[in-house]
Amino acid sequence: MARYPKPAEGTWTEHYPELGTAPVSYEDSISPEFYELEREAIFKRAWLNVGRVEEIPRTGSYFTKSIAAANASIIVVRGQDGEVRAFHNVCRHRGNRLVWQDVPHEDTSGTCRQFTCKYHGWRYGLDGACTFVQQESEFFDIDKSDYGLVPVHCEVFAGFIFVNFAKEPSQTLREFLGPMLLGVEDYPFDRMTDRYAFRVECRANWKVFSDAFMEFYHAPVVHVGQHPRHLRATITEMGYEAPHYQIDGPHGLVTTAGSLHRVWDMPPENVKPADIVTRSGLFGPWEQSDLGELPPGINPGNVSPWGLSSFQFFPNFAILIWEAGWYNTHQFWPTSYNSLVFEGNVYSLPATSASERVGREMAAVAFKEYSLQDANTLEATQMGLEARVIDRFPLNDQEVLVRNFHKVVGDWVHELAREPVRA
Amino acid sequence: MLPPEFAELEPFAERWCRATEPERWAARLSSSMDDMQAFYDAILPRVTEAIAYCDEFPLHDMPDGAVHLLRLIYSFVIVSFPVELWRQPYVPDTLGTSFDRTSEPLP
Numbered sequence: 001m002a003r004y005p006k007p008a009e010g011t012w013t014e015h016y017p018e019l020g021t022a023p024v025s026y027e028d029s030i031s032p033e034f035y036e037l038e039r040e041a042i043f044k045r046a047w048l049n050v051g052r053v054e055e056i057p058r059t060g061s062y063f064t065k066s067i068a069a070a071n072a073s074i075i076v077v078r079g080q081d082g083e084v085r086a087f088h089n090v091c092r093h094r095g096n097r098l099v100w101q102d103v104p105h106e107d108t109s110g111t112c113r114q115f116t117c118k119y120h121g122w123r124y125g126l127d128g129a130c131t132f133v134q135q136e137s138e139f140f141d142i143d144k145s146d147y148g149l150v151p152v153h154c155e156v157f158a159g160f161i162f163v164n165f166a167k168e169p170s171q172t173l174r175e176f177l178g179p180m181l182l183g184v185e186d187y188p189f190d191r192m193t194d195r196y197a198f199r200v201e202c203r204a205n206w207k208v209f210s211d212a213f214m215e216f217y218h219a220p221v222v223h224v225g226q227h228p229r230h231l232r233a234t235i236t237e238m239g240y241e242a243p244h245y246q247i248d249g250p251h252g253l254v255t256t257a258g259s260l261h262r263v264w265d266m267p268p269e270n271v272k273p274a275d276i277v278t279r280s281g282l283f284g285p286w287e288q289s290d291l292g293e294l295p296p297g298i299n300p301g302n303v304s305p306w307g308l309s310s311f312q313f314f315p316n317f318a319i320l321i322w323e324a325g326w327y328n329t330h331q332f333w334p335t336s337y338n339s340l341v342f343e344g345n346v347y348s349l350p351a352t353s354a355s356e357r358v359g360r361e362m363a364a365v366a367f368k369e370y371s372l373q374d375a376n377t378l379e380a381t382q383m384g385l386e387a388r389v390i391d392r393f394p395l396n397d398q399e400v401l402v403r404n405f406h407k408v409v410g411d412w413v414h415e416l417a418r419e420p421v422r423a
Numbered sequence: 424m425l426p427p428e429f430a431e432l433e434p435f436a437e438r439w440c441r442a443t444e445p446e447r448w449a450a451r452l453s454s455s456m457d458d459m460q461a462f463y464d465a466i467l468p469r470v471t472e473a474i475a476y477c478d479e480f481p482l483h484d485m486p487d488g489a490v491h492l493l494r495l496i497y498s499f500v501i502v503s504f505p506v507e508l509w510r511q512p513y514v515p516d517t518l519g520t521s522f523d524r525t526s527e528p529l530p
Contacts, residue, residue, distance in 0.1 A: 197526040225508055225515065274503030277470040344522070351528065354477030354485070354493055360528075362500050364444075368524065369504050372517040379519055 004243040004257070012245040012400045019403050023392035026385045028406060029205035035337035038409065041416035042315050043069035046250075047155070047162040047169070047176045049317040049331065050076060053084060054159065054193055055109070060126055063109035064089055064099050068335045069206075070165045073107075074152050075099050075115070079126040086154035086163045087128050091117040092147040098124070115149075124149050158185045180248035181311060183297020187321060189347070191291075196346040196364040202375050204382040206316060206334035207409060209342060212374050213330050214252060214312050214401040216240045222377055223370050226282050231270055244301025245400050250314035250408040252401035258305030258323050278362040282370070283307070285359035289325025289349050312401060314408060325349070326360075328367065338382055344371055425495070426488040429473060432495060435462045439498035440491045444524040447501045452512050459502040459512070466499045482530070490530050 007015035014021065028034050050065045062077035073089040075098065091098045096119040101108040114131060115124045123132035128149035133142060153164040155173035162173050174182060202209060212218060220240050224232045244255040263271055264279075264286045275281035298321050299306045310320045318330040326348035333341040346364045351357040395403045424436040438454070439462060441447045451459070466473070473496055477489050485493070505512050 194528045198522050199525050200522045272507045355474045361497050365500050368522050371522050372514045375520040376517040
């Protein structure tokens, strides 16, 4: 018996008939050859989030970002004109990685007036123009204006910086995001500058990892230990249902109901003592942050009471906006067919008091406790898949975004195969 | 290290007044459950009062004693999970991985 109404077709999955309902193959997650196709078809064609504008607040602020799947390192920098630009992190002289600190393969950040190559001292302005060639007269008819840094397409949406490695992206960022994701644009991301950042390298395919962050079917099992002991059997038995799913192009949304999150309405014996004294926990601080009126696009299913909207930005980024007035992000960067870097961030309004800070600390610690549960489980999933003893896996209606995600990945890979080979 | 009102927590200060989450996490993983239970039992009845004490100061201009107390509260948060949920220092079934906090607000 469904707890929430489903679409007229009877299920969320059948509401999107192109998805089908058959068991699915996970060959796309265990094949080195398929990963090579994904790199070309997806990571060199889709718009990829690489950070937020607050990370480069002033003229000359920059960070570098390695994106193994696109075989790239980029420099993202704020110019004299305030514009955010991205360049390949490669010196035009002899190809040295231009910006790095101490360890060439690690990312770095800082503020500078210009970029100077550590090898032969060539210099570049914040707009990428080559401004100085060491011993220029030794060269043969060199024109510095031909030797600017190689730009990467870069656009900003709601303060999130996106890049695209295609020579000419087939869509602008806004076209690519589409109406559902554009609906979060007016959320006050820019005010939410208290940030807790996390990172880990895991041994799982990037999609196997992403899957767990687009369904909550696993939550009453994998994460049931986050609740007081006497509640666990009931929570697992109840299972999970979402009141709203939505698919828009390659992107997805799952919304959860607020009733699950209202810990403060529960009898105290059902709440951890540390949650009571910090007035915070698994779903964030209990005190609602005052964000003013929120855009209707953060709850397009009009779920009431609303708890959380998890927006899945294809291919590898998610924003989770919580009722209590904070948000977190997940990002999945493949480094091979069966490994990835997982990045998580928890954002909120700057704390103005110690009690607010303690509430945010509890939320950030809980985020780590459950992310560890996910990360380890997904390494186990990868090993199971790689055993190749099973070739079809059933997905239920609460896994509709997982089904869509793998279908979209397959569609993009097949789309590339149909393109005429460029001379 | 701590304000005089919280002198009873002083025995825990050396181990648990840690400035960053990676230091607190390392302290948790290298502590016995008995050690963490003793710290938890001592601080739990005083946490509300301790937060209120820190609230008396501007967050970004707190005297050293209050900053140490706030760090002790952060450590209470991180040991509350083993004590209240896991009955062991690390999250069950997570020994094959890690999740490093690479930046956090101050203090």
